[in-house]
Amino acid sequence: MTEDWQTLTLIWTGICAFAVVMYVLMDGFDLGIGILFPFVRQDEDRDVMMNSVAPIWDFNETWLILGGAGLFAAFPLVYAVVLPAFYLPLMLMLIALIFRGVAFEFRFKARTSRALWDRSFHFGSVLATFAQGVVLGGLIQGVEVQGRSFAGGMLDWLTPFSIVTGVALIFGYALLGATWMIWRSSGDLQAWAYQAARPLLYAVLAFIVIVSVWTPIAEPGIRERWFSLPNLFLLSPVPLVTGLTAVGLLRALDRRREVLPFILTMVLFVLSFLGLAISLWPVIVPPSITIWDAASPPESQIFLLVGMVFLIPSILLYTAYCYWVFRGKVTGTFYH
Amino acid sequence: MDLDPLLLSRLQFAFTISFHILFPAFTIGLAWWIVMLEGVWLWTNRPIFRSLSEFWTKIFAISFGMGVVSGIVMSYQFGTNWSRWSDVTGNVLGPLIQYEVVTAFFLEAAFLGIMLFGRDRVPRPIHFLATFLVALGTLISAFWILSANSWMHTPAGYEIRDGRFFVTDWWQVVFNPSFPYRLAHMLTATFLTASFVVAGFSAWYMLREHHLEHARQGMAWSLGLITVLAPLQVVIGDLHGLNTLDHQPAKIAAMEGHWEGGPQAPLILFGIPDMEQERNHYEIGIPGLSSLILTHEFEGEVPGLKQFPREDRPNAAIVFFSFRVMVGLGLLMVLVAVLHVILRLRGTLFENRAFMRFLIAMTPSGFVALEMGWITTEAGRQPWVVQGLMRTADAVTPSLTGPAAATTLAAFVAAYAIIYLAGSYYLVRMLRTGPNPPSHYMQPHEPARDAPRPKRPLSKADQAFAEGE
Numbered sequence: 191m192t193e194d195w196q197t198l199t200l201i202w203t204g205i206c207a208f209a210v211v212m213y214v215l216m217d218g219f220d221l222g223i224g225i226l227f228p229f230v231r232q233d234e235d236r237d238v239m240m241n242s243v244a245p246i247w248d249f250n251e252t253w254l255i256l257g258g259a260g261l262f263a264a265f266p267l268v269y270a271v272v273l274p275a276f277y278l279p280l281m282l283m284l285i286a287l288i289f290r291g292v293a294f295e296f297r298f299k300a301r302t303s304r305a306l307w308d309r310s311f312h313f314g315s316v317l318a319t320f321a322q323g324v325v326l327g328g329l330i331q332g333v334e335v336q337g338r339s340f341a342g343g344m345l346d347w348l349t350p351f352s353i354v355t356g357v358a359l360i361f362g363y364a365l366l367g368a369t370w371m372i373w374r375s376s377g378d379l380q381a382w383a384y385q386a387a388r389p390l391l392y393a394v395l396a397f398i399v400i401v402s403v404w405t406p407i408a409e410p411g412i413r414e415r416w417f418s419l420p421n422l423f424l425l426s427p428v429p430l431v432t433g434l435t436a437v438g439l440l441r442a443l444d445r446r447r448e449v450l451p452f453i454l455t456m457v458l459f460v461l462s463f464l465g466l467a468i469s470l471w472p473v474i475v476p477p478s479i480t481i482w483d484a485a486s487p488p489e490s491q492i493f494l495l496v497g498m499v500f501l502i503p504s505i506l507l508y509t510a511y512c513y514w515v516f517r518g519k520v521t522g523t524f525y526h
Numbered sequence: 527m528d529l530d531p532l533l534l535s536r537l538q539f540a541f542t543i544s545f546h547i548l549f550p551a552f553t554i555g556l557a558w559w560i561v562m563l564e565g566v567w568l569w570t571n572r573p574i575f576r577s578l579s580e581f582w583t584k585i586f587a588i589s590f591g592m593g594v595v596s597g598i599v600m601s602y603q604f605g606t607n608w609s610r611w612s613d614v615t616g617n618v619l620g621p622l623i624q625y626e627v628v629t630a631f632f633l634e635a636a637f638l639g640i641m642l643f644g645r646d647r648v649p650r651p652i653h654f655l656a657t658f659l660v661a662l663g664t665l666i667s668a669f670w671i672l673s674a675n676s677w678m679h680t681p682a683g684y685e686i687r688d689g690r691f692f693v694t695d696w697w698q699v700v701f702n703p704s705f706p707y708r709l710a711h712m713l714t715a716t717f718l719t720a721s722f723v724v725a726g727f728s729a730w731y732m733l734r735e736h737h738l739e740h741a742r743q744g745m746a747w748s749l750g751l752i753t754v755l756a757p758l759q760v761v762i763g764d765l766h767g768l769n770t771l772d773h774q775p776a777k778i779a780a781m782e783g784h785w786e787g788g789p790q791a792p793l794i795l796f797g798i799p800d801m802e803q804e805r806n807h808y809e810i811g812i813p814g815l816s817s818l819i820l821t822h823e824f825e826g827e828v829p830g831l832k833q834f835p836r837e838d839r840p841n842a843a844i845v846f847f848s849f850r851v852m853v854g855l856g857l858l859m860v861l862v863a864v865l866h867v868i869l870r871l872r873g874t875l876f877e878n879r880a881f882m883r884f885l886i887a888m889t890p891s892g893f894v895a896l897e898m899g900w901i902t903t904e905a906g907r908q909p910w911v912v913q914g915l916m917r918t919a920d921a922v923t924p925s926l927t928g929p930a931a932a933t934t935l936a937a938f939v940a941a942y943a944i945i946y947l948a949g950s951y952y953l954v955r956m957l958r959t960g961p962n963p964p965s966h967y968m969q970p971h972e973p974a975r976d977a978p979r980p981k982r983p984l985s986k987a988d989q990a991f992a993e994g995e
Contacts, residue, residue: 244639244643245638245639245640245642245643245644246639248591248594248635248638248639249632249635249636249638249639251594251598251635252627252631252632252635254598255597255598255601255627255631256624256627256628256631256632258601258602258605259601259620259623259624259626259627260624260627261605262604262605262612262616262619262620262623262624263616263620263621263623263624264620264624266612266613266616266617266620267613267616269604269605269609269612269613269616269620270605270609270610270612270613270616271609272605273602273604273605273606273609273612274605274606274609274923274924274925274926275925277606277923277925277926277930277934278930278933278934280602280606281606281934281937284598284599284602285937285938285941287595287598288595288596288599288941288942288945289941289945291591291594291595292591292592292595292945292948292949294591295587295588295591295592295952296588296948296949296952299588299952299955299956300952303948338613339609339610339613339923339924339925340609340923340924340925341924341925342925343925344925344926344927344929344930486616486617486620486621487617487692487693489617489692489693489694489696490617490618490620490621490693493621493693493696494621494624494625497625497628497629498628501628501629501632502628505628505632505636508633508636508637509632509636512636512637512639512640515639515640515644515647515648516639516643516644516647
């Protein structure tokens with residue numbers, strides 16, 4: 191294990207973590223739109239909701255492919271162990287994403303079957319989100335590995351904990367979706383989004399507390415990580431800042447701020463992810479596979495990194511431009 | 527009944543990728559057709575090109591959407607069903623796929639928004655640029671994915687340590703021996719696919735005397751491209767075949783239906799290969815022609831399947847027939863090119879109704895030929911997943927159970943059937959409705975950034991038309 195390879199592996203861990211966070215934030219709000227979809231009464235308001243993400247959803251979902259491909263490239267062992275371990279929930283996610291994705295195009299072309307594609311969009315979003323949450327929960331609990339393969343059963347992931355994380359993520363994405371709508375809509379729809387955001391936030395906070403209590407109780411390693419000295423003090427800013435963010439978010443909703451709720455919800459997500467990373471580090475597939483076990487060799491890491499140095503910044507630049515083109519409040523009449 | 531996870535995974539992969547490839551195959555060519563239309567519209571301001579561009583952009587949007595959602599499936603299926611393959615080849619193929627994502631997918635996805643929804647929010651040159659970048663993304667994507675695929679046919683630039691591949695030379699990995707041929711063959715195929723769709727629907731409008739101006743433009747451009755590409759594709763295909771002869775002789779033997787091989791091998795036009803009896807039933811062949819095509823001399827030695835151990839042979843019947851369907855369609859495409867030139871010279875291209883009916887019949891020919899070509903090359907590589915180095919049977923996920931694989935296969939079949947039917951229904955309805963008349967677009971075109979969009983631009987049209995369009 192040379193020092194250069196260690197640095198490279200750390201860089202790649204960072205890039206993969208960045209991709210996952212980007213995915214959760216960006217596809218999170220448009221999945222959230224799908225989750226909230228049937229709860230909005232007016233058909234015109236649903237048009238606005240859909241239009242607010244129609245030009246960007248495809249881009250947001252590309253981060254999911256980056257996450258998959260990134261693991262395959264930088265941590266092939268993780269890819270080869272985690273994907274088989276979560277075979278059924280991942281397949282559920284993929285099929286749900288299909289029904290949700292085509293709804294963007296079909297809904298506006300449909301006449302009589304419009305309500306059908308509304309449902310396809312909603313249930314697709316809910317199931318895809320649930321599946322992602324289940325995978326996350328299952329991963330925290332750990333997967334059985336023998337040699338370089340997953341050695342457990344097809345339903346190992348199915349536990350009370352993973353169901354809880356699945357439901358938690360539905361509320362989390364719904365909150366992202368609601369605060370996104372606060373930002374991007376006006377009038378009745380915005381008022382509705384303000385109303386929806388508050389109970390969603392309470393639910394999300396409740397789930398954060400449940401998961402934060404449950405994991406250290408169930409997993410001795412995680413308990414050790416957070417509650418031993420001096421970690422207890424060093425890591426205390428994470429829960430503290432999370433609490434402050436939640437308070438700030440409530441106040442922002444009270445004061446009818448338009449952009450801040452969305453930003454603070456994203457901060458909440460980043461903090462939760464950070465908490466997870468601290469719990470697991472340097473393990474990437476609990477209980478045993480570390481980033482050092484799973485990393486691809488330096489020649490593969492370097493080959494990719496050379497391109498990434500230019501590509502990631504340019505992706506972020508042109509994304510910013512494309513978001514900027516579609517800035518401002520969204521209206522109902524929009525489609526090409 | 528025993529459910530074999532290996533067989534089910536192979537079926538699932540074959541099914542999902544056959545479905546997926548329809549959309550990229552179409553959208554690569556279509557994207558460049560739209561770039562061309564946008565470019566001409568930008569240059570000449572003739573509303574017919576804007577009308578054509580918007581029409582085909584709608585078709586593009588549906589096809590692209592279906593391509594994206596079925597493509598995400600592919601990027602996960604490598605790991606879910608083929609985890610041993612992922613682990614063994616990850617160091618080599620992972621970076622290639624990753625490069626596809628960061629150089630192509632993001633580019634396409636980001637600018638797709640502007641291409642589809644942004645026409646009135648950005649200046650015209652920017653909209654053109656966005657369309658161009660989407661089209662460029664489709665090409666870059668093809669570059670990387672075909673490089674990765676080709677590496678599995680003709681692996682190079684690697685060494686094997688502890689049963690896994692490690693890269694020794696990236697240049698050799700990316701530009702492995704079959705890659706240039708496969709890339710050229712595939713890209714030409716996608717342009718032909720889109721051309722035949724445009725030609726077919728243009729001919730259909732022409733026959734029904736609808737949208738005549740659109741039909742005329744569509745036929746002229748697409749037939750022009752077909753006339754160049756169809757004969758060129760025959761040459762590229764031949765070169766690709768010679769490359770396969772060098773690197774994957776068993777595949778060539780199966781394509782040709784040869785069991786014995788050797789000199790003066792006949793070109794078998796028809797036959798039913800029998801893997802058990804190691805011979806063809808009802809064989810009709812032209813003596814010596816296969817040797818002539820493959821080695822350029824009658825006495826040339828060609829491979830036969832019996833030269834390979836039974837367990838190293840691909841499925842002779844599948845490869846034999848899919849190859850023949852592909853070649854047959856390719857020759858029909860050349861016939862279209864020849865007829866087009868003759869009718870052009872006679873000046874009766876837009877009057878000949880029989881030729882239009884032929885074009886309508888040829889509308890799906892690109893899709894079918896492309897699927898058959900892929901079946902030939904992929905089934906021809908079997909039983910290997912990485913030619914000569916890793917067997918497909920060793921690539922499957924060890925933990926995967928039969929019932930789980932059967933469930934997901936059934937789910938994919940059901941899901942794809944639903945969205946395929948719905949998508950086809952909307953596409954056909956859109957094609958029946960046809961494009962907007964060019965007069966719809968005769969107004970000065972300015973970006974209306976924050977201004978509300980005019981609902982009906984027609985009120986301005988006459989005025990603009992009078993002013994100098």
